[in-house]
């Protein structure tokens with residue numbers, strides 16, 4: 001009988017769908033990942049696994065799972081999966097594109113506005129009982145209107161972000177591996193070299209996935225090229241940013257502030273230098289976290305597993 005390993009607790013109606021296909025072994029925690037040792041044990045006789053970005057699919061996992069046919073990743077990004085390796089073994093990997101695009105763009109926009117208008121600092125000020133009167137420059141922030149906004153990574157999420165910018169009367173620039181003339185025409189987005197994006201943007205939003213090309217793209221030299229009052233937002237992957245260089249840039253006034261949904265190490269180490277800074281807003285990787293979207297992501301993983309175990313092509317293959 002087929003066996004499906006599910007590495008997080010998911011709602012019962014989804015489990016019931018999986019149980020009509022195969023035996024299900026589910027980790028019973030929703031906020032704590034399945035321990036690696038247990039995952040390696042569970043995967044031994046599994047034909048499918050439903051994973052999150054906490055699980056790394058590498059040589060050790062592949063060697064431990066001779067019957068594996070599909071890895072369904074509950075995320076659009078798949079840097080946690082060694083794609084060359086799963087290809088070599090003929091294992092199908094799937095992700096959850098499209099269903100999370102608008103929700104993730106909304107989180108990016110929320111972070112950008114929260115940082116620009118210093119919402120977190122201002123809210124703490126009220127909570128701490130520091131509010132004494134209206135002040136001419138009390139929490140004076142930065143306007144989005146008429147700003148140059150640079151998008152690094154013009155995939156589905158970058159485009160959804162750009163569509164939102166249109167309503168805020170901004171000048172949109174972008175940098176990407178390839179040009180997207182449809183977006184240039186529809187939204188008036190200007191394709192620029194990476195250095196121009198750094199030098200001319202008032203806001204930079206990174207939506208890029210982690211690849212060899214994007215790793216550490218935002219490093220000391222990049223932050224030095226940015227405007228001193230620039231705001232940097234990252235909703236792509238943590239390792240696209242050299243976080244030590246970012247902390248230094250924020251401390252020394254190389255750039256003004258940042259908002260991060262993703263970090264190199266998740267969860268963050270509480271001694272991380274970025275946590276000591278007021279001009280930083282960090283949220284715990286919640287880009288796609290609306291109830292509807294998370295339900296859709298889970299359903300897509302279930303559908304992909306169902307297809308593959310029924311010898312049909314998956315809906316959203318990566319490879």
Ligand code: GLV
Pocket residue numbers: 074075076077078100236287288
């Ligand atoms: C989240 O980061 C995802 O890749 O879906």
